[in-house]
Amino acid sequence: MKSVAVLPGDGIGPEVVSAALSVLDRLDLPLLLRFGDIGWECWKQEGNPVPERTWRLLEETDTCLLGAVTSKPLREAEVELAGRLRGQGLEFISPVVQLRQRLRLFANIRPVTDLKHGRFNFVVIRENTEGLYAGLDFHGIQDPLWKEVRDHPNAAESGPASTSVTLRLQTSTGMDRILRFGFEYARRHGYSSLTVADKPNVLRQSGNHLRERLERVGADYPDIGAEILNVDAVALWMVRRPERFGVIVAENMFGDILSDLGAGVMGGLGLAPSGNVGDHGSYFEPVHGSAPGMAGQGRANPVATLLTVALLLDHLELAVPARQLRDAVHAVVLRRTAVTYDLGGNASTSQAAESVADQLSSI
């Protein structure tokens, strides 16, 4: 029997997870669910948003469903608390970034589908372990480490203490891994094209590096048409002609922006699922955050989490129930009778989930 760690997390996380689990229940699958803690409350109480027992749980289970976590604590709360914890040498590092990096979940999969009209169906595959997220972000620079920086006119004017530097780190290891993952994903899901979103007309050296790796890895996939497109153009075309895309591969920060944009193109955060996958682990989460302002009201759209569960089932090679779940969600969204406020309806979280469950039973 496969086991799934369930981490409801903060804000609306618990609500959408519990709604989604009630639907999963209807599928009657041989899955062992094991609940655990993550997020803001853990940080407050234990000084770490991902406690040790949660890391152990993740080790002991086959995959994980995450609700949502508060990654940018509310302003006033942060000032007081962050000061206190930092005094103890503790810094708040986004729990999802921790999961992705420590478990080496190098691929962040974010399908973008037109649930209503089926006009587009692409996927953003974001590199998760390097780029601007490598943790090399400095306010104030030291001499002589940053000789290259000091010569820049703005830095010369501001001086080292008033200069910030963030390193965008990219490696052949990281590039090859995400490109190969993208090509394999394309093959498995019947996509014929792979677009790499980069900025080679400005970042020429790293752009050449990426082109070299794409040519090398792409040689193993002559059946998939590969291209490099400027990231700004990708953003534009995602809005203007989303049907032009199949698999889009992007480095971490570009992928972050493009995949949230993808949620916008889909019709909102209430619909967008995601998965984070590595060689030895994975977790699945809706793209939306914990939306603290909406928590406890039972209004959040459970669709993103339901589609996230479908991705998770795919990952566990439970393709048939995954498809059934997806079909049921599509049917409910299309019918528009039991949808939440963001889709123009007035169903509650659990009502929307229930109608998906009913739809499942009626198959």
Next chain:
Amino acid sequence: MKSVAVLPGDGIGPEVVSAALSVLDRLDLPLLLRFGDIGWECWKQEGNPVPERTWRLLEETDTCLLGAVTSKPLREAEVELAGRLRGQGLEFISPVVQLRQRLRLFANIRPVTDLKHGRFNFVVIRENTEGLYAGLDFHGIQDPLWKEVRDHPNAAESGPASTSVTLRLQTSTGMDRILRFGFEYARRHGYSSLTVADKPNVLRQSGNHLRERLERVGADYPDIGAEILNVDAVALWMVRRPERFGVIVAENMFGDILSDLGAGVMGGLGLAPSGNVGDHGSYFEPVHGSAPGMAGQGRANPVATLLTVALLLDHLELAVPARQLRDAVHAVVLRRTAVTYDLGGNASTSQAAESVADQLSSI
């Protein structure tokens, strides 16, 4: 009499510029136009896409209208040529990046307006001189300069020769300047809110730096509500609720992506104008590129260039003709009788321009 350098450039650049100038002519303004060269042909013939005589022209004139330049030369052409020129120590650096950096045009202004229904009207103001565009992009890193980098697991696995690093440089000088520009712009144009697109929940050090500077500069503008929003959320909301934004300020690369996205939200590159402004210079260009595949066909939409001319007139404090031109463009787009293919019409570049000119005369 004010003078304007006109640099038609590559691809469709000359077509849209000539169409726009025919409309400008109708406004009968006391402007001296002085034509000059820029772009791919200059690079081919002189090893520099911005020849010395063009820099001189820019010095001697009050501002500049740029058509479009080919910034990423076509693949095959590049291989042969780039090799030859690089052999002579010459590297192709995007002409627009050269203009922005050398003339210190720190602010890139990209208004995003709903030409048809007036439902949204915001502006992306992009920092133009630092960020990932600082020119600090390396394929292969050296020891011991990059100690911080070597410890990253991917870099450790790949080795220094297979690691690329790009520096995102941000300074108090750069931040203060663009923030102040944004606030002033907001005041002058009647916007009540300023949104800074950043990524403080991940890039905490540079994020703190920016927040400090925003608090300091913002103190002079208590009438403008300022917020910092994650760049991914800005991308999402630009698509879902564009009417929520007033002035959006972003660092160079985020601004590059968001402003192209803005063109998408407006209805396409054929509509989007931009200006690049500094303390001692400026140039104005449509957001679209040179579109080599479409050049010479007379099909390109002149609207982006016409609205760009309106921005240029604003800059020269010719506010009345600027408004007249804008109104005429809006009227023609709304009427839809003489618009180009991208707006669903079949007018040619010059026909579309002509109908704007006629509209102007009819005022």
